[in-house]
Amino acid sequence: MGVSGCGKSSLGQALGQALGLPLIEGDDFHPAANIEKMHQGIPLTDADRAGWLVALGQALASHAGGAVLTCSALKQAYRDTLRAAVPGLRFVFMQISPQEALRRVEARKDTHFFSSSLVDSQFATLQDPSGEAGVIAVPATEPIAELVRLVRARAPVASA
Structure with a gap:
């Protein structure tokens, strides 16, 4: 979870592959x-x-063996909606600076629908989840392989 441009899709794909989810x-x-x-x-x-x-909560709940979801989940209320659908749900909060998020969103402007003009509003909406139960914070600028290692070390999950 995190603002647009933090790398949710890249990390989600890598975590899914690593965990067999x-x-x-x-x-x-x-x-x-x-x-x-x-x-x-x-x-x-x-x-x-x-x-x-x-809809995201329903999609997650439909995978009894677990799944990896990419979702901004910027507010605690949004995270709580997902937690209600899947008790015990854990979040990986991808921390990134506004400048780096903007750089990344602008770099993909031809391949993604999200407008770079919205990056500031994402940070304005973001309620930092650090300290919430089941949240792991990671630096979004680390290489994906390192992020997978960090997540697996901090929240071991038995893979199928």
Whole structure:
């Protein structure tokens, strides 16, 4: 979890492979209206995210053996919605500076719908989850292999 551009999809894919778990890409669950708003640089509201979070919780819950989900989960209330669907859910918080997030989002502008003009709003919305139960914070600028190692060391999971 974390702001746009922190590397959620890259780490999620690597963690899924390392743990032998399916990947649920949160962006794939956004309704067309949400994608259009983000493409136009309009921040999503709590109401925009509500159905999306419920769908993500249902997708996670449907994988009894576990799954890796990529999702911004910027507010504690969003994380709590997901926790309600999957008790014991753990989060990896990818910490990144606003400058680095903006650089990364601008670098992918031709391949992703998220507008770089929204990076500031992501940081304004973010409620730092450090200290919440089941949250592991990692520096998003580390190489993916190192992030996988850190996550596995801090939250060992028995793989299938």
